[in-house]
Amino acid sequence: MADPKxxxxxxxxxxxxxxxxxxxxxxxxxFAKGRPLKEVLPELYEQxxxxxxxxxxxxxxxxxAFALEGDDWRERMAEALERIxxxxxxx
Numbered sequence: 001m002a003d004p005k006x007x008x009x010x011x012x013x014x015x016x017x018x019x020x021x022x023x024x025x026x027x028x029x030x031f032a033k034g035r036p037l038k039e040v041l042p043e044l045y046e047q048x049x050x051x052x053x054x055x056x057x058x059x060x061x062x063x064x065a066f067a068l069e070g071d072d073w074r075e076r077m078a079e080a081l082e083r084i085x086x087x088x089x090x091x
Contacts, residue, residue: 066080
């Protein structure tokens, strides 16, 4: 058995009872009462649904230009692409 601290294999973990009153395990009744995120928090759903993961090959120079300004370079790059997309749509 691998060390569970470093394993991603669920078979490496023991099934233990966890008693957490602030986060109890859901019952069948809880699941029956559950509602989709789209109904409960429609604004959040729209925000999450509007995003899509993609993979891009970028030059080191492009990444470095954004990374020099901080660790949030991915978000800033996404915002820059969004601005360009809006400008193209408006043209």
